[in-house]
Amino acid sequence: MGVAFLILGLVIWALLAIWPAYVAKKRGYSFILFLLASLVVSWLLMLIVAYIIPDKTITAKDKADDLQAEKALTREEPKKQ
Numbered sequence: 001m002g003v004a005f006l007i008l009g010l011v012i013w014a015l016l017a018i019w020p021a022y023v024a025k026k027r028g029y030s031f032i033l034f035l036l037a038s039l040v041v042s043w044l045l046m047l048i049v050a051y052i053i054p055d056k057t058i059t060a061k062d063k064a065d066d067l068q069a070e071k072a073l074t075r076e077e078p079k080k081q
Contacts, residue, residue: 014039020047028056 017038024034027050038046 013043016043017046019043020050023047023050024053026057027053029053 017035020038020043021031021035024046025031029050034046034050
């Protein structure tokens with residue numbers, strides 16, 4: 001019975017390790033590298049890292065559009081008297 005729980009735990013750990021690897025791939029990083037790191041270190045730690053690291057898929061145009069939208073939102077409207 002103990003071996004069955006060990007195998008089940010390892011399978012669950014391996015499945016959870018796919019989550020940070022998938023997030024990293026969507027952000028422009030290596031799926032394999034994050035999968036291996038998630039298996040060895042901790043899938044939860046690598047998930048946090050995957051969300052913290054900068055997104056490589058964002059282009060300069062996307063950044064400019066975001067900056068322009070932010071400026072438009074923070075622009076003060078003239079006060080009416």
